Amino acid sequence: MDLQSVKHFEFSEGIVDALCKKTQNSDREFFRILVAQNLCTIASMMRCSVKMAGRGDIPVNMYSISLAPSGYSKGYSTNIVEEQLIGGFIDRFIEVTFNQVAEIKLAQTANIRARNKGTDPDEELEKVIAEFNGVGELLAHFSEATVPAVKQYRRKLQMANAGALNYVVDEIGANLLKAVDVLTAFLELYDVGKIKDKLIKNTADNVRGAALRAGTPANMCLFGTPTKLLDGGTTEKAFLSFLDMGYGRRCFYGMAELNPTKEERTAEELFKYVTSTDTDKDLETYYESLERLSDPLAFNMVLPMHENVSIEAIRYQQLCEFRASEMPDYNEINKAEMSHRYFKVNKLAAAYAFCTHSPYVELEHLHGAIALAEDSGSALERILNRDKDFVRLAKFIAADGRPLTAVEISDKLPCFNVAAGKRTEMMNHAIAWGYRNHTVIKKSFVDGIEMFCGESLMETDLDRLPLSHGVGVADGWASDLAPWDEMHVLLQQPAYNWCNHALLGSHRDDSQVVAGFSLIVLDVDGTADMELVQMLLRDYKYIIHTTKSHTEDSHHFRIVMPLNYTLRMGPEEYREFIQNIYSWLPFDVDTGTTDRCRKWATHAGTYEYHNGELLDAMMFIPKTNKNEQRIKESVQLANLSNVERWFVQNTGTGNRSNNLIRFALMLVDGGEDIVDIDEAVKELNAKIPDPLSEVEIKNTVMRTVANRIKKRE
Secondary structure, eight states, X not given: OXXXXXXXXXHHHHHHXXXXXXXXXXXXXXXXXXXXXXXXXXXXXXXXXXXXXXXXXXXXXXXXXXXXXXXXXXXXXXXHIIIIISHHHHHHIIIIIHHHHHHHHHHHHHHHHHHHHTOOHHHHHHHHHHHHHHTOOXXXXXXXXXXXXXXXXXXXHHHHTOOOEEEEESSHHHHTGGGHHXXXXXXXXXXXXXXXXOOOOOOSSSOOOOOOOOOOOEEEEEEEOHHHHSOSSHHHHHHHHHIIIIIHHHEEEEEOOSOOOOOOOOHHHHHHHHTOSHHHHHHHHHHHHHHGGGSGGGTTOEEOBOHHHHHXXXXXXXXXXXXXXXXXXXXXXXXXXXXXXXXXXHHHHHHHHHHTTOSSBOHHHHHHHHHHHHHHHHHHHHHHTOOOHHHHHHHHHHHHOSOBOXXXXXXXXXXXXXXXHHHHHHHHHHHHHHHHTTEEEEEEEETTEEEEEEEEOEEOOTTOEEEEEESSSSSSOEEEEEOGGGHHHHHTOTTOEEESSOBSSSSOOGGGBOSOEEEEEEEEESSSOHHHHHHHTTTBOEEEEEOTTOOSSSOEEEEEEEEEEEEOOOHHHHHHHHHHHXXXXXXXXXXXXXXXXXXXXXXXXXXXXXXXXXXXXXXXXXXXXXXXXXXXXXXXXXXXXXXXXXHHHTOOTTTHHHHHHHHHHHHHHTTOOHHHHHHHHHHHHTTSSSOOOHHHIIIIIHHHHHHHHHHHO
């Protein structure tokens, strides 16, 4: 079966089009579920059934859970559907059809009771009518209830043999815990509309009525915002428990995660659009068509399928069962939903057929239901594969942007309202997740109180590096987004200056600096050999260029290195960030160059690009775990020289041999003899994680050293 070829049902899509226009929201997911839910409600109130091959007559009904962010027009669209789409049907059904059907059924019940008990039919009819009216008026739907009230109201529907239980709850996240008992009862009602009676004490004031075996179709529509329902706390746990208990397989799902998108229009275009009557005319057409369905002649219809449609339905059932068998056993909710998906499809297909006045379930109805069911399955995946609690924590801190205490986070993020040990563990996981997902979380203490502040980092675009430049010392400067492969053009300008930050205006001053930089500059003034520095930085991307003081005997040069992220920092944080980089380097640089608005003089000397990985800015951002870990490792290696420390910190399982060879060749270039080099290599090897064996050192590192020395001789 080719699922790519199935399309949403044209009739329902027309209604969705109207809702999109009325709400100016082009996202269709929530509206599709809403329309299908109400079409099923119409069919079930008229006691429509579908004849399924091998299953007999199955009543039409639908359970749905639709989530969308605040501002999505959930309430507005629901009101449109209730008033401008199904309002005519509901009014006529309650005022005319239900009463006509009930009148016939009540008379039949009275006659049966009179015959069984040998009593007067008229007296029995009076009793039946009194019992029927004592339950109260018929409701189009209800949003709150108790289980006894549901059963009592259901008895009215049983006596009339008409209508359906329609449970509609807005803001389900806020109301779920209050509705636990009713939701538990509705689990039983889904399949054929039956629920077990509860034995209660029989008194003069509370007479237990005769048991009625008739089923009553039940519809349920739960909608709200995902943040309230999937809060990581008690509400979410209760919701997942209900899915596991059986709602997982019973419901259609919608999960709109993005804010509604609206077409850009001028004020004049928008006025013409919102005052147009075309959409209202479209809705009026649907309104009239659906209103006609309340005719008593359409009551209690059983819709069969032609053979080809039944075969297609069975083919889809087999596909669902196969896909379910391929899922792991631990994925119980998805597995159950997939294996029962075909059952929901058959009910919805019948509702589509009934609401378009079709005497049969056709392929277009079945395929339309399959299309919605497949979308629903994807929505359930998104619901169940939502962010873990620590991911939500990281995103929440980054999105807020302010320093937050643990108490402030707990107030707004229920999943963080746990014991102190769990909080620490969750925060550590959040920080670790941030390293891998462009998010940095900083910890600090203010008056002894631990504070957390986060930021979502933007990956560096090497074609758009922010910087500024000018001829003068401070005035007449311009800002640009420069491409990396043309940096040499700037660096080679005669008598020119540049800065690694953009400026608000043309004056170079810290108050004019635009936060956001992607480049760092290392200034070496005769404190290190150029070739040695290039060897030490061979893993990184950079451009190296000589300055005007450079000579063969005293190397003066600068290294410009791009970072993997564009960082936004104030003056103090930037100064600390740059100092962290300086302390990490294995060679000496000018450490007085830590101002954001520092100018660098250009020079038409020599330059060379080197390709490698971008420098990981996360290692140096102040008040982060990664920077603290780097500092801790540096303290532990304080007895080593800067170069030895560099090699230890930059050596791992995959590059141990290569880095030891680089270290040894550096000593060769420094004039050390082979005995001293062998001893130095072994000492350094002992300090790295998972050191090489002596045999490996002899056969790889020292053999390379011997070959280099031999070539030089």
